[in-house]
Amino acid sequence: MRFGETFHSDVTLRSTLTSDLRHINPFLGSAVELQFKFGMQVG
Incomplete structure (x- = not known):
């Protein structure tokens, strides 16, 4: 598996x-970007 x-x-x-x-x-777009960044930090 190539992570x-x-x-x-x-x-x-x-x-x-x-x-x-x-x-x-x-x-x-900004809201989605912030959600992605926050989600990546948490997860």
């Missing part, structure tokens, strides 16, 4: 998703 590759692709997906959301709705 590094899976983790990297997951982070890339989140970054892309966050960027798309921020482009559509800046406030929503």
Whole structure:
């Protein structure tokens, strides 16, 4: 199991998703980004 590759692709997906959301709705994008960061710190 290649955790590094899976983790990297997951982070890339989140970054892309966050960027798309921020482009559509800046406030929503920021909220999602903060949730991801907080979730990663906790988990």
